Amino acid sequence: MEQTEERYPFHNTFRIEGGNFTHAGSVSSQVKRILKEERFPNSVIRRVSIATFEAEMNVICYAHWGILTLLVFSDFIKVAIDDEGPGIHDVDQAMTEGFSTASDKIRELGFGAGMGLSNIKKVTDEMVLTSVVNQGTHLEFMVKVFS
Amino acid sequence: MKVEDLVKFFGLEVKAGDGQLHQEVTGGYVGDLLSDVIAHSLRGNVWVTIQTHPNIVAVASMKELAAIILAGGREPDPETLKKAEEEGIPVLISLLPAFELVGRLYQAGVAGIVSC
Ligand SMILES: Nc1ncnc2c1ncn2[C@@H]1O[C@H](COP(=O)(O)OP(=O)(O)OP(=O)(O)O)[C@@H](O)[C@H]1O
Ligand SMILES: [Mg+2]
Numbered sequence: 001m002e003q004t005e006e007r008y009p010f011h012n013t014f015r016i017e018g019g020n021f022t023h024a025g026s027v028s029s030q031v032k033r034i035l036k037e038e039r040f041p042n043s044v045i046r047r048v049s050i051a052t053f054e055a056e057m058n059v060i061c062y063a064h065w066g067i068l069t070l071l072v073f074s075d076f077i078k079v080a081i082d083d084e085g086p087g088i089h090d091v092d093q094a095m096t097e098g099f100s101t102a103s104d105k106i107r108e109l110g111f112g113a114g115m116g117l118s119n120i121k122k123v124t125d126e127m128v129l130t131s132v133v134n135q136g137t138h139l140e141f142m143v144k145v146f147s
Numbered sequence: 148m149k150v151e152d153l154v155k156f157f158g159l160e161v162k163a164g165d166g167q168l169h170q171e172v173t174g175g176y177v178g179d180l181l182s183d184v185i186a187h188s189l190r191g192n193v194w195v196t197i198q199t200h201p202n203i204v205a206v207a208s209m210k211e212l213a214a215i216i217l218a219g220g221r222e223p224d225p226e227t228l229k230k231a232e233e234e235g236i237p238v239l240i241s242l243l244p245a246f247e248l249v250g251r252l253y254q255a256g257v258a259g260i261v262s263c
Contacts, residue, residue, distance in 0.1 A: 025202045049209050110198045115182035
């Protein structure tokens with residue numbers, strides 16, 4: 001038990017390049033690997049992976065660049081993503097299933113269903129999305145380990 | 148019905164995940180927009196798509212899907228196959244276009260996500 005207390009919390013940060021589809025998904029893969037190594041329950045790993053994947057893809061699809069911070073506590077996982085980019089005019093509209101401003105090019109690559117943010121909402125225990133137009137977007141979410 | 152039954156019955160080409168074909172198939176989902184598949188596919192489903200990049204494996208793994216079937220004879224990217232072997236996700240190819248493939252899968256008893 002004492003060992004557990006020393007081990008957590010820890011954090012990692014990752015840089016995400018907007019428009020770089022070649023390495024799309026690599027940050028969420030790394031996050032998944034870290035949580036696997038920590039032996040968190042599969043359901044927790046899956047939920048964090050899905051939310052992280054969606055958040056990473058949004059930075060790649062819409063922003064210039066961003067930083068993703070993974071915070072690992074023994075009883076919850078928190079992820080924060082800050083990007084510099086166009087921001088979101090209407091956060092409620094963006095959260096609506098099916099709403100998307102994705103270009104044809106993005107859609108061809110398999111993104112732009114307008115489901116990403118609602119997927120994040122569905123798989124996490126807490127989610128906060130704030131944005132300033134022409135500056136950037138802040139998203140954070142939390143998944144409890146025992147729920 | 149298992150993934151290997153579909154492979155035999157539909158003459159699918161196995162490109163990755165040879166060792167995972169014993170998985171039971173719970174149904175199917177078709178789509179080329181990843182977040183839609185994340186939202187609606189169910190564990191153990193086979194996923195019919197024409198997307199070939201590595202993120203299809205990430206999606207299949209996160210959703211615990213039984214297999215990815217690439218329709219229309221699409222060839223997966225080499226990176227996709229590498230990731231699929233690592234994650235143990237079968238990647239299969241059908242020469243049939245998605246519509247024909249899904250129709251036949253359905254006829255063969257692979258249900259959709261709506262039980263009616
Ligand atoms: N980081 C961001 N910066 C700017 N706009 C964003 C950002 N994230 C989301 N948006 C806006 O919100 C919309 C909805 O996002 P959401 O992730 O729900 O769907 P999508 O990205 O369009 O499609 P999908 O996620 O299904 O591939 C986007 O189309 C975009 O207009
Ligand atoms: Mg999205």
